[in-house]
Amino acid sequence: MEATxxxxxxxxxxxxATTRPAKPADKAFIVALxxxxxxxxxxxxxxxxxxxxxxxxxxxxxTVGGRxxxxxxxxxxxxxxxxxxAAEVLAIAVTPEFQRRGIGRELLLVAQKGAENLxxxxxxxxxxxxxxxxxxxxxxxxxxxVQSKTRFYPSGQxxxxxxxxxxxxxxxx
Ligand SMILES: CC(C)(COP(=O)(O)OP(=O)(O)OC[C@H]1O[C@@H](n2cnc3c(N)ncnc32)[C@H](O)[C@@H]1OP(=O)(O)O)[C@@H](O)C(=O)NCCC(=O)NCCS
Numbered sequence: 001m002e003a004t005x006x007x008x009x010x011x012x013x014x015x016x017a018t019t020r021p022a023k024p025a026d027k028a029f030i031v032a033l034x035x036x037x038x039x040x041x042x043x044x045x046x047x048x049x050x051x052x053x054x055x056x057x058x059x060x061x062x063t064v065g066g067r068x069x070x071x072x073x074x075x076x077x078x079x080x081x082x083x084x085x086a087a088e089v090l091a092i093a094v095t096p097e098f099q100r101r102g103i104g105r106e107l108l109l110v111a112q113k114g115a116e117n118l119x120x121x122x123x124x125x126x127x128x129x130x131x132x133x134x135x136x137x138x139x140x141x142x143x144x145x146v147q148s149k150t151r152f153y154p155s156g157q158x159x160x161x162x163x164x165x166x167x168x169x170x171x172x173x
Pocket of ligand 1: 106132136
């Protein structure tokens with residue numbers, strides 16, 4: 001019989017996260033989470049919604065116990081037969097209750113795989129200079145800061161441009 005731990009968090013918090021490509025029905029979650037975590041930087045509720053529907057972005061959703069817990073969106077994808085080497089991580093977010101469980105890291109890896117499968121050789125992203133948690137996540141996953149951008153965001157915050165070369169550090173076949 002399974003032991004019962006009355007002091008442990010709910011079973012949904014203990015369940016393992018899985019990641020899948022986003023579906024149109026995920027839009028409400030993506031928009032709500034963007035509104036929650038990105039509004040401080042500008043009108044990203046609408047911006048992320050437009051990106052999601054633009055047809056040139058790739059979005060993945062992490063779920064825990066069937067519930068959406070986070071997403072990552074990459075953009076500027078190469079069209080078929082088009083030579084393009086770089087793509088941008090436009091947005092990545094995990095709902096506060098599911099943060100610090102490795103979901104952000106997993107989403108980044110899935111985005112990277114998705115980009116590599118499309119022939120992308122370099123991922124870049126912008127993150128707020130003040131967002132030290134995000135910078136730590138990106139630094140620990142192979143992104144390096146290359147440029148500071150003053151008042152990059154609509155609300156005036158400065159940004160850091162970070163880059164990761166793909167296809168490096170993989171196990172030799
Ligand atoms: C940034 C964000 C996506 C990280 O998601 P997450 O699922 O909590 O990240 P992970 O659990 O995979 O963390 C991986 C590593 O990143 C770093 N990190 C993540 N959150 C951190 C925090 N709040 N403080 C310090 N370091 C943090 C740590 O090094 C962590 O490893 P550790 O837990 O072993 O110390 C999440 O905090 C978030 O959604 N924030 C709001 C939206 C946002 O700022 N997005 C980035 C915009 S560019």
